[in-house]
Amino acid sequence: MEVKKDRQTLKSKNIKMKGYRNFPMVPRVVFGSGCFDQLGDILMPQRKHSDAPIIFLVDDVFEGTELSKRIPSIFNDQIIFISAAEEPKTTQVDALVQLLKENFSELPSGVVGIGGGTLLDLAKAVAIVLTNDGGAAKYQGWDLVQKKSIYHVGIPTISGTGAEVSRTTVLLGPDKKLGINSDFTTFDQVLLDPDLTAGVPKEQWFYTGMDCYIHCIESLNGTYLNAFSQSYGEKALDLCNEVYLSNLTPEDSRNKLMMASWHGGMSIAYSQVGVAHAMSYGLSYLLGIKHGIGNCLVFQHLSEFYEDGVKGFNQMMKLHQIDLPTGICADLTDAQFDTMVTVAMGMVPLWENALGKNWRKTITPEKLKSIYQKI
Ligand code: NAD
């Protein structure tokens, strides 16, 4: 009886599901300073034979660095350096898959993404499209992927997005920015080596870390919240507060932010994000503003929705002397504001999580435009 009651509560909280969601988790994870050097051993049993390479997709910030020399590439493996200056696109995924199909007679043994959310998402998407025909855009949405993806490994070099643990890969497609959400998206293996994040520039460390902080605030204040999400969200929030508001050693700070990202990702797996993410999608779609900074630009103006969260955020900004850019939306036309508002209002589950089923009573196009105008 208890279970049934619980289930009704969840349903009444608008969690769309046939029963409870049964989602995959990363089955293998290694954590620890220097564990990157175990990658060769981890990959060895996955190698089908010497003609089926491992493809390493690596953030080009590492080109020519010590880390790139430590990549355990053997036989005909490929290391492909990719810029993270722009968020991943479906066309980029398709071009990479085509390149691999043209150059190798065999499917790769595996795909390894080394970088931030951008490279992790690319690796997930390439692994899917290698075995599923028709291009990446075809699979943007929920549970559209039919066939198991290629073995894929995620190695974050910056902490915050939770992309290492999530079952989505967010891509900019021809007509929408939307994730490939599927059971085949989640990594088969994640390698968490906090040392890899040592060189992240301060501003980027803040923006991507705040993605995690905002995941926690949106999850913990959402109507979809349940004990599963709460347990991860609270832990991640504590870790963010430690990292951004107390005086940790650099090593401790890297370790803790890496685990905050993981727990923050787990927290939204069974609930949803909220207002900042919905509006940040609008900014990103129209202006190409990246996820982390976009969330910060919106979140600073969301006191009426997340009063305590915004207070904490402002404290962190002050402590780390972060100045967010201003005047981003100053010269936009009405049509451009309309585009952002339409994209943001289209994120229905995010609004439902944030404000409940009757969210449209609070969120109108005028309301959203007035928030965008402050950015
Ligand atoms: P990113 O991958 O876009 O990288 C940001 C910048 O940091 C880049 O310039 C990159 O070169 C640099 N960088 C990364 N590691 C570095 C290092 N160790 N040293 C120096 N520079 C380094 O950053 P991100 O914020 O992690 O990812 C954003 C992307 O993640 C967006 O595309 C967003 O859509 C996606 N995302 C995905 C999920 C998901 O669940 N799949 C969740 C949130 C965000």
Ligand code: ZN
């Ligand atoms: Zn996010």
